[in-house]
Amino acid sequence: MKGAFSSGWKKSTQTRKQRKYQYNAPLHIKQKFVHVHLSEELRKKYSRRAVQVRKDDKVKIQRGAFKGRTGKVESVDLKKSKVFIAGIEIIKKEGSKVPYGVVPSNLVITELYLEDNKRKLKVKNDKTTSKEN
Numbered sequence: 001m002k003g004a005f006s007s008g009w010k011k012s013t014q015t016r017k018q019r020k021y022q023y024n025a026p027l028h029i030k031q032k033f034v035h036v037h038l039s040e041e042l043r044k045k046y047s048r049r050a051v052q053v054r055k056d057d058k059v060k061i062q063r064g065a066f067k068g069r070t071g072k073v074e075s076v077d078l079k080k081s082k083v084f085i086a087g088i089e090i091i092k093k094e095g096s097k098v099p100y101g102v103v104p105s106n107l108v109i110t111e112l113y114l115e116d117n118k119r120k121l122k123v124k125n126d127k128t129t130s131k132e133n
Helices: 007-011 015-024 027-034 040-046 117-132
Strands: 035-038 050-052 058-061 070-077 082-091 097-102 107-111
Touching (some): 027 035, 027 050, 035 040, 058 082
Antiparallel strands (some): 058 070
Protein backbone atom coordinates (compact mmCIF):
# COMPACT_ATOMS: atom_id res chain seq x y z
CA MET A 1 0.00 0.00 0.00
CA LYS A 2 1.32 3.40 -0.90
CA GLY A 3 1.90 5.47 2.22
CA ALA A 4 1.86 8.98 0.76
CA PHE A 5 -1.27 10.89 1.70
CA SER A 6 -3.64 11.91 -1.05
CA SER A 7 -6.75 14.07 -0.65
CA GLY A 8 -8.25 12.21 -3.61
CA TRP A 9 -9.01 9.26 -1.33
CA LYS A 10 -11.67 11.35 0.40
CA LYS A 11 -13.96 11.19 -2.62
CA SER A 12 -13.82 7.42 -2.99
CA THR A 13 -16.81 5.27 -2.06
CA GLN A 14 -14.55 2.31 -1.39
CA THR A 15 -14.29 1.58 2.32
CA ARG A 16 -10.64 0.56 2.10
CA LYS A 17 -9.69 3.91 0.57
CA GLN A 18 -11.70 5.81 3.19
CA ARG A 19 -9.88 3.91 5.95
CA LYS A 20 -6.56 4.63 4.23
CA TYR A 21 -7.46 8.34 4.05
CA GLN A 22 -8.18 8.46 7.79
CA TYR A 23 -5.15 6.39 8.78
CA ASN A 24 -2.61 8.31 6.68
CA ALA A 25 -4.07 11.80 7.15
CA PRO A 26 -1.77 14.48 8.59
CA LEU A 27 -2.62 15.93 12.02
CA HIS A 28 -4.18 19.13 10.70
CA ILE A 29 -6.80 16.98 8.92
CA LYS A 30 -7.14 14.51 11.81
CA GLN A 31 -8.20 17.48 13.97
CA LYS A 32 -11.44 17.57 12.00
CA PHE A 33 -12.12 13.93 12.91
CA VAL A 34 -12.43 14.80 16.61
CA HIS A 35 -15.32 17.23 16.22
CA VAL A 36 -18.20 16.31 18.52
CA HIS A 37 -21.89 17.23 18.35
CA LEU A 38 -23.21 19.84 20.76
CA SER A 39 -26.20 19.26 23.05
CA GLU A 40 -29.54 20.85 22.09
CA GLU A 41 -29.07 23.85 24.43
CA LEU A 42 -25.53 24.57 23.21
CA ARG A 43 -26.60 24.13 19.60
CA LYS A 44 -29.23 26.86 20.00
CA LYS A 45 -26.90 29.12 21.98
CA TYR A 46 -23.94 28.99 19.56
CA SER A 47 -25.84 28.34 16.29
CA ARG A 48 -23.59 25.47 15.27
CA ARG A 49 -23.83 21.71 15.28
CA ALA A 50 -20.36 20.55 16.27
CA VAL A 51 -17.13 21.77 17.85
CA GLN A 52 -13.70 20.24 18.19
CA VAL A 53 -13.55 18.45 21.53
CA ARG A 54 -10.98 19.78 23.99
CA LYS A 55 -9.54 18.86 27.37
CA ASP A 56 -11.88 19.93 30.23
CA ASP A 57 -15.07 19.84 28.12
CA LYS A 58 -17.92 17.87 29.72
CA VAL A 59 -19.30 15.14 27.47
CA LYS A 60 -21.97 12.46 27.54
CA ILE A 61 -21.42 9.04 25.96
CA GLN A 62 -24.22 8.06 23.56
CA ARG A 63 -23.11 4.60 22.39
CA GLY A 64 -21.24 1.58 23.67
CA ALA A 65 -20.67 -0.10 27.02
CA PHE A 66 -20.50 3.24 28.87
CA LYS A 67 -23.70 4.67 27.34
CA GLY A 68 -25.33 7.41 29.41
CA ARG A 69 -22.24 8.21 31.49
CA THR A 70 -20.92 11.75 31.63
CA GLY A 71 -17.50 13.05 32.50
CA LYS A 72 -14.76 15.57 31.88
CA VAL A 73 -12.40 15.06 28.95
CA GLU A 74 -8.92 14.17 30.26
CA SER A 75 -7.13 14.06 26.91
CA VAL A 76 -7.62 13.81 23.17
CA ASP A 77 -5.42 11.53 21.05
CA LEU A 78 -5.36 12.92 17.51
CA LYS A 79 -3.26 10.10 16.07
CA LYS A 80 -5.76 7.44 17.17
CA SER A 81 -8.82 9.72 17.02
CA LYS A 82 -9.82 8.80 20.57
CA VAL A 83 -11.12 10.83 23.51
CA PHE A 84 -10.24 9.83 27.08
CA ILE A 85 -12.80 10.72 29.76
CA ALA A 86 -12.36 10.84 33.54
CA GLY A 87 -13.87 7.77 35.21
CA ILE A 88 -14.19 5.78 31.98
CA GLU A 89 -11.72 2.93 32.32
CA ILE A 90 -11.50 -0.81 31.80
CA ILE A 91 -10.40 -3.21 34.52
CA LYS A 92 -7.89 -5.77 33.24
CA LYS A 93 -7.76 -9.38 34.44
CA GLU A 94 -4.82 -8.61 36.68
CA GLY A 95 -6.90 -5.90 38.39
CA SER A 96 -5.22 -2.79 37.00
CA LYS A 97 -7.33 -0.03 35.46
CA VAL A 98 -6.65 1.32 31.98
CA PRO A 99 -8.24 4.46 30.47
CA TYR A 100 -10.69 3.65 27.68
CA GLY A 101 -10.56 5.69 24.47
CA VAL A 102 -13.99 6.63 23.15
CA VAL A 103 -14.65 7.39 19.49
CA PRO A 104 -15.68 11.08 19.14
CA SER A 105 -18.75 10.27 17.02
CA ASN A 106 -20.25 8.51 20.06
CA LEU A 107 -20.15 11.63 22.24
CA VAL A 108 -22.20 14.79 22.83
CA ILE A 109 -20.71 17.90 24.43
CA THR A 110 -22.88 19.04 27.34
CA GLU A 111 -20.65 21.85 28.62
CA LEU A 112 -17.94 23.78 26.77
CA TYR A 113 -14.67 24.84 28.38
CA LEU A 114 -14.39 28.53 27.49
CA GLU A 115 -11.49 29.64 29.71
CA ASP A 116 -9.34 29.45 26.56
CA ASN A 117 -9.62 32.88 24.92
CA LYS A 118 -8.76 31.57 21.46
CA ARG A 119 -11.59 29.04 21.62
CA LYS A 120 -14.04 31.55 23.07
CA LEU A 121 -13.37 33.91 20.15
CA LYS A 122 -13.75 31.11 17.63
CA VAL A 123 -17.13 30.02 18.99
CA LYS A 124 -18.41 33.61 19.13
CA ASN A 125 -17.04 34.52 15.67
CA ASP A 126 -18.65 31.46 14.11
CA LYS A 127 -21.94 32.46 15.74
CA THR A 128 -21.89 35.94 14.22
CA THR A 129 -20.80 34.82 10.75
CA SER A 130 -23.46 32.10 10.55
CA LYS A 131 -26.24 34.65 11.27
CA GLU A 132 -24.96 37.00 8.54
CA ASN A 133 -25.26 34.28 5.87
